[in-house]
Amino acid sequence: MTRTTSRDARAAATQEAILTTAEQLFAEHGIANVSNRQISEAAGQGNNAAVGYHFGTKTDLVRAIAQKHAEAITAIRERMLAEMDESADLRDWVACLVEPVAEHLDDLGDQTWYARFTAQLSTDPALRLLVDRQTADDDSIRAVIAGIERHLPAMPPEVWRARATMMRYLLTQMNAERERAIADGAPIDRERRATTVALVDAITGMLQAPVTAV
Template sequence: MSSSKADRGSETRELLLVTAERLFAEHGVEAVSNRQVSEAAGQSNNFAVGYHFGSKEDLVVAIVRRHSESIERRRMDMLARVTGSPDLRDWVSCLVRPTTEHLTSLGNPTWYARFIAQVTTHPTYRKLLVNEAYSSRSLKQGLEGMFQLIPRLPEDVKQERNDMGRLMVVHMCAERERALHEGTAPPHSTWEFTAAGLVDALVGLWLAPVTARR
């Protein structure tokens, strides 16, 4: 393959990824077909998505991986700075700020936070997302550091709060991204402001007492 043809293929692949991310964020993954992605990306070949990625599941994973390298690098850098810290906030920050800093770096508008929110509402695609997330070495390290500093919790409560925390981060980031896109975000609001609020809330969530349950 010539270098010019390879470059065109790479450009087409990137255009399809960007277009699919936007359409999935705006309409939901289930509501958008591969053909619609190809058409919106200006491809005369309606099977361009299949040619470059395969199935819709493969396309979803490719979008996630397009962003994961930056998030992983940021988290590894943060973990290196907080190693040995006895402050729960430091470890919770490692789970929140790599994503908000990545979103900051993308400028405005962005669609990734809303894309992730859409993916997490679909059982099949959510499973793909979870598998990708838990293949992250930095995420595992961050969770291990955090769990060492929280009170001992019943396993079902620990899982419940882990799910609460994940949903909080996903949907609060999506809400801010939507507000930025619509021009309704408060003037003083920044991604750092959002991150600080999430860290406060998550620390409170993990340290909250457990009510006796019947």
């Protein structure tokens, strides 16, 4: 191994340690409550400026964490879309939003922080906008939303926007609650399938609910 290759390997390992540590601290304590210095120390970095050196600002670090998971989730969603046929109904399209996240969490193992990190992210308007922009650029997400819209009854645009927000929060908060329960050792079924099916059912029903005139 050359000196340059060895240095690059060390840098990659340091970056991964920082990403994992930051994700855990953000998930457990909130993004605003954790400093780059705390992350560097918890990641075992002698240089307290390690986060800034490797990632830049806290916003850049948050973006890197979100992007790391988004790539894996998008790959799962693209696979699901490729397997869908013309008989797909509304529930199938909703499943393309719910199941990729659940499958990714399963792939990460029993000890995860991503769902709680995402929930913390959703409470920060500026950082949430950052992730919303990443989502808007995802072709697979656009395809799923278009599929959902094709199967919905006619409704005013403001009602659809409100229900899309409800859908996002249900997906975010239910995964975070389940992840938190596992972390706390709560006596729950560790199989995600039941939770995933219930979430798909709930979102599908919510989207199809009658619209009451105001």
